[in-house]
Amino acid sequence: MSVVCEGRQKSAVACDYGISYRWVHTLVGRYLAGGWAAIQPRSRRPKTSPAATPVAVVDQIIALRRALSDAGHDAGAATIAYHLGRTGCAGPVPAASTIWKMLKRHGLIELEPKKRPKSSYIRFQADLPNECWQADFTHWRLADNTGVEILCFLDDHSRLALSVTAHPVVTGTIVTDTFGNVTGVYGLPASTLTDNGRVFTTKVTGGRNQFENELLRRGIEQKNGKPNHPQTQGKVESEVYRVLQTVGPLNLLSGGFYEEESLYPGVSG
Numbered sequence: 001m002s003v004v005c006e007g008r009q010k011s012a013v014a015c016d017y018g019i020s021y022r023w024v025h026t027l028v029g030r031y032l033a034g035g036w037a038a039i040q041p042r043s044r045r046p047k048t049s050p051a052a053t054p055v056a057v058v059d060q061i062i063a064l065r066r067a068l069s070d071a072g073h074d075a076g077a078a079t080i081a082y083h084l085g086r087t088g089c090a091g092p093v094p095a096a097s098t099i100w101k102m103l104k105r106h107g108l109i110e111l112e113p114k115k116r117p118k119s120s121y122i123r124f125q126a127d128l129p130n131e132c133w134q135a136d137f138t139h140w141r142l143a144d145n146t147g148v149e150i151l152c153f154l155d156d157h158s159r160l161a162l163s164v165t166a167h168p169v170v171t172g173t174i175v176t177d178t179f180g181n182v183t184g185v186y187g188l189p190a191s192t193l194t195d196n197g198r199v200f201t202t203k204v205t206g207g208r209n210q211f212e213n214e215l216l217r218r219g220i221e222q223k224n225g226k227p228n229h230p231q232t233q234g235k236v237e238s239e240v241y242r243v244l245q246t247v248g249p250l251n252l253l254s255g256g257f258y259e260e261e262s263l264y265p266g267v268s269g
Contacts, residue, residue: 053094057090134192135200136151138236188218
């Protein structure tokens, strides 16, 4: 309006408003051609998108999503990509991330704002060796399908597997005896960290069990993770699976020990 109605120079208007001369010139031309409506902000979306996913592929994705969901199967982006590659796709099979964006665009994704992102979890680690030992046991099946429970003691600082033993059933006595054997080799820890399983603590039901009395007798602090929070003992579970991959299920015997202990340092039977 300053240029059209007041007759000001385009360069002076550009200087006053801190914009380029070319932009002032463009706005004036649009105004003279179409009035106020012509100088309203315009969409910057490109007129064509050569790399856009074909409509036929989008229709296939939506149809697969609904068919898999109705059948009670997993209908995630990776599963849809697998079925597109297997049954034939109207174009190149999109990446799982692209499929997810299409599902979201069509309102087929239910977002979970209350779900904590992995980045929000705080990673903890003891500052010194023997400052804290973690303990937990994992259910496993041997090569002959025998069910066992694998008890693991882990140094929280170094992540050294102090003891990994297999038993038909882990009891409070086994936990206490194994702890005594490990302390005879590595010394006493300042504290232990376990879940609230009865072999480790009975504070939920009242009183102390054998393991708790042993810790109290030796002056060792006992710490327990929060109920329904298995991430606290995630290090132990990860280490057990790593040991099993190293040793191999065929080397585990039903008697509750490893056939070849030398395959993994720190593993005891």
